[in-house]
Amino acid sequence: MRARILGLAAAAACLAMPVHAAVVLSDAAGNYTISQAGSAIRFTIGKAGGGGFDGAFARFKGTIRIDNKDVGRSKVDLTIYPESVGTGQGRIDAFLRSDAVFDAANSPEIQFRSTSVTRTGDTTALVTGRLTARGKTFPEKFTAELDGLKGGTIKFHVTGKVLRSRYGMDVGTPLYSNVVDFDMTLTGKRG
Amino acid sequence: MQTITNTATRYGWATIVLHWLIGVIFIGQFILGFVMVRTQSQRTAFELIQLHKSLGFLLLGLVILRIAWRLGDAVPPLPPSVGILERRTAPLAHLALYVFQLALPLSGWALVSVSTLEIPSMPFNLFVMPNLPLPESDAAESFWASAHWYLAYAGIGLVALHVCAALRHHFLLRDSVLTRMITPSSAGE
Numbered sequence: 077m078r079a080r081i082l083g084l085a086a087a088a089a090c091l092a093m094p095v096h097a098a099v100v101l102s103d104a105a106g107n108y109t110i111s112q113a114g115s116a117i118r119f120t121i122g123k124a125g126g127g128g129f130d131g132a133f134a135r136f137k138g139t140i141r142i143d144n145k146d147v148g149r150s151k152v153d154l155t156i157y158p159e160s161v162g163t164g165q166g167r168i169d170a171f172l173r174s175d176a177v178f179d180a181a182n183s184p185e186i187q188f189r190s191t192s193v194t195r196t197g198d199t200t201a202l203v204t205g206r207l208t209a210r211g212k213t214f215p216e217k218f219t220a221e222l223d224g225l226k227g228g229t230i231k232f233h234v235t236g237k238v239l240r241s242r243y244g245m246d247v248g249t250p251l252y253s254n255v256v257d258f259d260m261t262l263t264g265k266r267g
Numbered sequence: 268m269q270t271i272t273n274t275a276t277r278y279g280w281a282t283i284v285l286h287w288l289i290g291v292i293f294i295g296q297f298i299l300g301f302v303m304v305r306t307q308s309q310r311t312a313f314e315l316i317q318l319h320k321s322l323g324f325l326l327l328g329l330v331i332l333r334i335a336w337r338l339g340d341a342v343p344p345l346p347p348s349v350g351i352l353e354r355r356t357a358p359l360a361h362l363a364l365y366v367f368q369l370a371l372p373l374s375g376w377a378l379v380s381v382s383t384l385e386i387p388s389m390p391f392n393l394f395v396m397p398n399l400p401l402p403e404s405d406a407a408e409s410f411w412a413s414a415h416w417y418l419a420y421a422g423i424g425l426v427a428l429h430v431c432a433a434l435r436h437h438f439l440l441r442d443s444v445l446t447r448m449i450t451p452s453s454a455g456e
Binding site for chain 2 (some may be wrong): 123165250
């Protein structure tokens with residue numbers, strides 16, 4: 077997720093249009109702090125027989141650094157607090173926080189650290205990085221699309237799929253899909 | 268092959284196998300249900316509940332088969348040694364056992380169907396079992412959870428009575444009521 081944001085910013089900054097590139101880049105370049113206001117980290121897990129299971133994390137923090145010389149050196153860090161998971165159903169939230177899934181008491185943070193950002197279009201980028209949850213780390217990819225840049229605020233739409241079984245969260249498969257679809261809106265404020 | 272069906276004097280293998288299979292699953296389901304709601308680990312509890320659901324659907328299928336077989340096949344009469352009171356009450360107890368065997372899995376199915384947790388049912392991970400067409404709500408969920416709970420305790424009480432009666436026939440009255448439900452050949456009445 078974070079990676080995608082970074083990628084988007086980088087892509088937007090570097091390559092948008094040659095005429096404006098310098099302006100956009102200098103506009104977008106810099107360090108941003110992800111703000112919970114204006115941001116949302118949502119996920120969906122498919123269910124056997126159709127339909128899905130939606131949730132969101134209410135608390136997270138992170139930074140986005142857009143390098144004005146080399147997009148590839150841009151960086152995204154995101155920390156999610158699984159204790160803040162919400163599905164609209166209290167019993168499910170308690171289950172997700174328990175050691176059946178997140179084990180939030182012993183693993184209070186889920187972290188993403190980008191390792192590379194590759195521009196894929198005018199406003200899109202592929203962000204790869206390392207996702208750590210419940211003590212296990214695996215490489216993951218997210219797609220970031222720049223959604224807006226205004227004043228000191230930058231906004232990305234980030235999507236990606238994560239296999240939960242690798243992080244010791246395979247409970248409920250195959251009733252519930254192993255694939256977690258992330259859909260995030262990340263808003264960064266300069267500084 | 269002749270021992271598959273019942274005759275006027277003994278039970279056949281179909282009745283015997285279904286009887287014991289259902290009996291073992293029924294008692295196992297009671298124990299599993301008792302344990303799963305007291306399990307601390309949420310993960311283990313979740314998995315035990317899914318197993319309980321799988322076995323419940325299997326039980327429902329077997330019970331329907333058993334009832335169909337019972338309606339379509341001969342029922343050997345009780346041995347002549349059985350007294351008039353038991354001759355009158357035993358069929359009622361057996362009818363009640365069939366009612367509980369049906370009501371328990373059906374009430375469990377209703378419970379998962381109306382649950383606001385919306386957890387799908389997938390017996391033994393083989394296929395998705397649709398929910399019963401009942402509206403989901405917290406109130407309906409607690410109603411069916413209570414119904415399932417009371418039926419389970421009443422049902423296991425009835426099973427205990429059934430087991431005591433069978434043991435009484437075998438060890439006190441020394442008749443063939445228990446042994447004829449073990450193999451067709453041992454029913455020499």
